[in-house]
Amino acid sequence: MSALVECRGLTRVYHKGDQEIRPLDELDLDVDEGTFTALMGPSGSGKTTLLNLVAGIDRATSGTLRVEGVELGALSNTELARWRAHTIGYVFQLYHLVPVLTAYENVELPLLLRDDTRRERHRKVAAALELVGLADRHDHFPRQLSGGQEQRVALARAIVTDPRIIVADEPTGDLDAAAADAILDLLGALRRELGKTLLMVTHDPRAAAHADRVIHLEKGRIVAAAAATS
Amino acid sequence: MKLLPWDYGVRNLLRAPGRTALGAGGVALVTALLVTAAAFVRGMNGSLAETGGLRNVILLGAGSEDSVERSEVKAGVAGIVAASVPGIEERLGVPYVSPEINVALVVNVDGQERQASFRGVTDAAYLVHPQVRIVEGRAPRAGELLVGRFAAARLDVPDERLAVGRSVDIDGRPWTIAGRFEAPGTVLDAEIWCDAQELRVATRRETLSGIVLTLADDAQTDDLDLFTKQRLDLELVALPERGYYARLHDFLAPVRAMVWTTALLVAGAALLGGIDTMHASFAARIRELATLRALGFANGAIALSLVQEALLTAALGALVGAACVLPLDGLAVRVSMGAFGLRVDGTALALGLGAACGVGLLGSLPAAWRCLRMELVAALRAD
Numbered sequence: 001m002s003a004l005v006e007c008r009g010l011t012r013v014y015h016k017g018d019q020e021i022r023p024l025d026e027l028d029l030d031v032d033e034g035t036f037t038a039l040m041g042p043s044g045s046g047k048t049t050l051l052n053l054v055a056g057i058d059r060a061t062s063g064t065l066r067v068e069g070v071e072l073g074a075l076s077n078t079e080l081a082r083w084r085a086h087t088i089g090y091v092f093q094l095y096h097l098v099p100v101l102t103a104y105e106n107v108e109l110p111l112l113l114r115d116d117t118r119r120e121r122h123r124k125v126a127a128a129l130e131l132v133g134l135a136d137r138h139d140h141f142p143r144q145l146s147g148g149q150e151q152r153v154a155l156a157r158a159i160v161t162d163p164r165i166i167v168a169d170e171p172t173g174d175l176d177a178a179a180a181d182a183i184l185d186l187l188g189a190l191r192r193e194l195g196k197t198l199l200m201v202t203h204d205p206r207a208a209a210h211a212d213r214v215i216h217l218e219k220g221r222i223v224a225a226a227a228a229t230s
Numbered sequence: 231m232k233l234l235p236w237d238y239g240v241r242n243l244l245r246a247p248g249r250t251a252l253g254a255g256g257v258a259l260v261t262a263l264l265v266t267a268a269a270f271v272r273g274m275n276g277s278l279a280e281t282g283g284l285r286n287v288i289l290l291g292a293g294s295e296d297s298v299e300r301s302e303v304k305a306g307v308a309g310i311v312a313a314s315v316p317g318i319e320e321r322l323g324v325p326y327v328s329p330e331i332n333v334a335l336v337v338n339v340d341g342q343e344r345q346a347s348f349r350g351v352t353d354a355a356y357l358v359h360p361q362v363r364i365v366e367g368r369a370p371r372a373g374e375l376l377v378g379r380f381a382a383a384r385l386d387v388p389d390e391r392l393a394v395g396r397s398v399d400i401d402g403r404p405w406t407i408a409g410r411f412e413a414p415g416t417v418l419d420a421e422i423w424c425d426a427q428e429l430r431v432a433t434r435r436e437t438l439s440g441i442v443l444t445l446a447d448d449a450q451t452d453d454l455d456l457f458t459k460q461r462l463d464l465e466l467v468a469l470p471e472r473g474y475y476a477r478l479h480d481f482l483a484p485v486r487a488m489v490w491t492t493a494l495l496v497a498g499a500a501l502l503g504g505i506d507t508m509h510a511s512f513a514a515r516i517r518e519l520a521t522l523r524a525l526g527f528a529n530g531a532i533a534l535s536l537v538q539e540a541l542l543t544a545a546l547g548a549l550v551g552a553a554c555v556l557p558l559d560g561l562a563v564r565v566s567m568g569a570f571g572l573r574v575d576g577t578a579l580a581l582g583l584g585a586a587c588g589v590g591l592l593g594s595l596p597a598a599w600r601c602l603r604m605e606l607v608a609a610l611r612a613d
Contacts, residue, residue: 057524057606057607058606058607081523081527084524084526085526090524092521096517096610098518098521098522100241100242100245101235101237101238105235105237109522110525110526112232112234112235113232113527114232
């Protein structure tokens with residue numbers, strides 16, 4: 001059975017003035033469905049770049065990247081946006097909630113890109129908020145929530161479309177220990193109970209310990225890959 | 231293309247109320263200015279276009295086609311015309327032939343000398359100028375005046391100074407105001423009428439300025455043209471009354487051009503300011519806009535939402551601007567040729583509202599484009 005995410009010779013090159021920056025360099029990686037993978041490494045090692053490529057919000061300079069059998073490099077920007085909306089749930093370090101929308105409306109946003117009826121949207125949003133334990137805060141605006149609650153809303157937004165893959169960029173980086181644990185427990189539960197495939201960037205070994213596999217990157221290459229030790 | 235919720239655009243307006251108010255205030259100024267400019271031009275055009283009756287013809291002295299005040303027609307010509315030209319409208323045997331004297335006179339009002347447009351008339355004037363309606367007092371007799379509703383504006387004196395019963399001096403002789411009239415949307419509104427014979431004596435002139443006559447429904451101007459060509463001794467030229475005022479309309483083209491140019495320059499400056507303000511507003515939300523893109527919303531859908539915000543701000547400003555200038559409708563404006571009322575009508579308002587929407591649209595699109603063309607990864611990291 002082929003992997004859900006297949007990277008072959010994946011390279012990303014930026015140019016800053018005359019300087020060439022190569023955050024990913026000929027990287028090969030497979031991520032199987034239903035696994036929780038943590039990406040670790042020093043700043044500039046390419047972990048966030050890899051995450052962005054898998055999430056379809058950035059494009060590789062060379063190499064191939066197949067997700068769910070789709071070659072992302074072959075998609076136009078419009079096709080890629082549509083693919084993201086249906087395949088990926090993204091959790092940002094700083095939550096990236098829309099401040100003028102309530103928790104409910106923030107979670108509902110990705111569903112507006114689908115053909116769901118209002119009733120279907122309501123059912124899905126309510127279920128997602130219930131799952132992250134914020135059903136009673138559905139009408140709160142982001143400014144009325146704590147950091148941990150905001151991240152849980154962001155998580156609900158990421159899972160509301162029932163994507164096969166959830167990518168998380170330092171999801172606990174801005175949270176205190178208790179809130180971080182709550183988020184990591186939720187991510188673990190998503191894998192265990194719903195069979196989601198998770199890819200998480202983190203600097204925190206405690207966060208990485210929640211994953212099945214930890215991949216260490218340096219200078220755009222994998223330097224170590226091992227099963228996580230809880 | 232799936233769109234962002236309407237509420238998103240609306241609530242963003244309340245996010246930075248000061249900025250929204252500033253933007254709306256700018257648009258309100260542009261709207262107010264453009265509506266006022268349109269009201270000015272429409273009032274001016276309207277007063278000239280609607281002064282002449284559709285079936286009215288004005289007989290002037292040959293060579294004076296451009297100015298009735300310079301024209302001279304022999305005093306007895308009106309009777310000859312009424313008797314000789316077929317096809318003139320009649321009522322109860324009275325022909326619609328109005329001998330008139332148009333003259334600019336210096337009036338002494340409380341020691342201040344002002345220039346006013348006078349029209350010496352007979353009873354026939356009320357037949358050929360049916361727009362004229364006496365709204366207070368009565369028609370003037372010897373030594374009396376009938377003043378138009380904008381005559382005070384033309385003289386630059388308070389309206390009550392020309393109230394019925396008050397008097398003004400002309401050439402050292404007091405004339406009492408016997409009545410007031412209105413002739414909405416025409417240049418007559420700014421005139422002062424009196425008896426033609428009285429005015430002829432006061433101005434020591436032997437001649438009329440012109441003769442205004444109304445043709446019957448089915449009459450042609452050919453008979454009148456033929457009359458003026460056969461009676462060369464009378465030295466007359468016949469012009470459709472509307473044509474005469476259309477010439478004045480052309481004469482005022484530079485004034486209209488100046489008004490429009492000023493208004494458009496200010497609107498252009500407001501547009502550039504609007505682009506800058508909106509770019510600052512959108513740029514402050516680059517990361518949020520990038521998040522929407524990352525979720526899968528198309529750039530077009532996000533741009534549409536930003537345009538919606540701009541249009542709502544513009545509409546708010548336009549309504550405020552329009553509300554501010556609505557009370558100016560009918561306000562007398564004094565110009566060298568007389569006075570007319572500002573015309574804040576549907577067309578002027580539609581122009582102002584349309585321009586406001588244009589400022590919103592043209593102001594927001596470049597700003598939205600600049601924000602949305604940014605690379606998604608970089609935009610997600612923006613502060």
